[in-house]
Amino acid sequence: MRTISGCRGSLVLLLCGVAMVAGAQQQDPDALFRSSLEDLTEMKISASSFARKTEEIERTPAAITVITSEQIARSAATNIPDLLRMVPGVQVAQMNAATWAVSVRGFNNQFANKVLVMVDGRTVYSETFSGVNWDEIDLPIRDIERIEIVRGPGASVWGTNAVNGVINILTKPARRTIGVDVGAKVSNIMARGSVRYGGALGTSAEFNLGVTGVYRRALLDDAGQRAFDGQRQMRISGRLDWRRTAQDEVEFTGDLYRGSMRTELAQPPAFSGKANEDEALHGGFLLGRWTHRGATESGLQAYYSRQYRQVYAAAGLVDTYDVDFQDHVKLSPSHDVVWGAKYRFTADLCSSANRVTMQCSYFNHLGALFVQDEIRLSSKLTATLGSKVQDGSLSGFQVQPSARLLWTVTPHQTLWAAASHSAAATSIGQTGIDADQIVGSANGLPLIVLLDGNSAIKAEFVESYEGGWRGTLPHHVSFDLASYFNHNTRLNSLQSGTPAFSTEYGPSIVIPTTLVNGYRANTAGVELGLAWKPLPTVDVAAGYTWMQAHLHQTLAGPVSIENPWSSPRNVETLSASWAAPRGWRVSGFLQNVGKLSGSVLTRSSAAPPREVPDYTRLDLHVTHALARRFELDGGATNLLRSWHREFGVNAGMVDSLDVARAFFLKASVVF
């Protein structure tokens, strides 16, 4: 029987090591055939060609949450960031029509640099701007098979910027997309349409091809006017899965996208023209992966990707070539080893305009090796030791070790603890930015910050100490409790020099500012997730997150942190879905997000500065299956208030906009 396949991209696999393979092989087929049909319908798919393991999550010494395609189908979300709102410990804030700030365990910002995001094993973190441009991976969520979220560091395996979390998005294998799938969604804030065709090529290969288009309307500004934002985008994507032999699988995926986005410019005073501009984004990728399953399991993956985008009028073109190999070896009954090597080469080309300049480092190399050993200490105790060693042009030489311990208290409850050291990647923006912008006025003269990058800036470090408890309880309840303490050092900060009179942009006061490692922070938090299935037709989930940060300045003088904490102290989440008879389904999502500590609501000089206030979000929708092939879905998001603000000033440059209540109608047909 096949045990694990196609799991190369799965986080769970790496964190659990080969023990999962062994565990799955112990499964007794006769017991399976004795199971009742009721049990079989509730049985989770553990290991198969195309589904990743989930039950093993309960045996993983890390805080992992999985969003399945069932949960995606029940959600009112249309994009990946909105889906991530349901995960405790993940902060999601929409800034404008097509920009989101997403972080795990704090320090949220559009340029959040402590989370690694991958799509099908491909890194989508931007080395140029730090953070993730979520609109670049704006795939139809119907194409997503599952999203795995590791809260906490994954750096020992995945490398830099897997500091506070790893988000791994896995699309559906072609096998699960056979047929034609047409979907459309319209609302008062956006419209989206997609068509996908999946077919078989003989008995050993399947493929799919899809095209999707999205239009996002501008949101409203403080005056209730249509603001500067809005986006249009087209994307074509495809996939080919080929089972060459019973042991070998080959997979090719790729996409191409093109779009444009309205953005507000950070204006220098001498520049009196337009305030808005259409900024282009386009790119694509091609990935190939070979997986071999013999005595051991190994995988070789290579991809090329291209990203072009303008951000606040500076543009970056990044070509990435990435090769990755990994292998699992069972050295002895008590040692499961996963090791791997990676080489990445990126070529960057930056252009500049309107007082925002990026000095690119044109060629960047990154080489990395990792090894992780899962040591079975006793039948109930497992230790996992591992480290990644990497050297690269941007972040230098880094050793990122971790030690984890898992105690299986009962077959249904586990306790785990971990200690890790990780490093956040330094971005090209941090070393090479040159941005001059008005931040206010003084003595009747414009006040201009002259921001310069610092090529000597060092990678941020985080020491993490985590613990967790999870399990299943009677009455179909499962829980996942995790807590952490992080000691962050060398946090990127802005150091201001002495203000001086200048005439470069007309008479003005200029403040020379540069990036330094000027802060440290202690952060701590608790995350609780509960899932309950009181009836076969009802799913209920609840989440609670508490988190807090204490920041300390480590350099004297006027220094401010570059990415503030900007995270709520408390978040409570409740979601429920009921599959009613005759093809109806009712689903709801309620979330209360506390005010964002350490945020600044607006750039306007109104005193005193305010933090982004708390808000409650309610999404409600009803789905109805019409005949066999049609499905209609109607409802509303943000039902409670006509608008609310989710984030404040973005990177010190632009105010965020109001997220509006939206009524939507969605239709899909499959044949």
Added chain:
Amino acid sequence: MRLPLSTNRARLLALTLTATLALLRPGCAAAQSSADESGIRAAMLLNIARFVDWPASKLDEQHPQFVICLLASDPVDAATEKLLSHQTVDSRPTVIRRVGANDSVEPCHVLYAGVASRKTVGRMRSELERASVLTVSELSNKVAADQVLGLPAIGDHVHIEINLQAAQRAGLHISSRILRLATVTP
């Protein structure tokens, strides 16, 4: 340090903790088992077959065995094949037979079609109905309109979909016990 919780939040947290602790009483935990996808599908198929009545013509002496035919199967179905042989359905031993698009399906009780043969099942529809064959695949009935039973994997689970009209046309009677657990597709 002051407990950084407002009164309402503290109450909510206390309530959640109380509820959690109340649930933590000793006793057997809910069975949250897991298995291989093709294993679950094979076990489901056999389980369902035991609650399907075939017409008498398929249960006579000429059909001493319960014949599961595999159409255009691929390596994933090879696992299913291994699991499905050496079982019994209504005291008949199961046997596995590989068939092609041009082979007779008359001996088959079940036809398990690979994902590549979605259209083949449509072309063979009248023959399959005449022979009272329970057609099944891992595709959803939404895309495999002519099959009786769909066992698609959606998220973490294998779902059961029954096309009642197709079942009736094939002269198959499906127990209400199955229908309660299945999505009945029109």
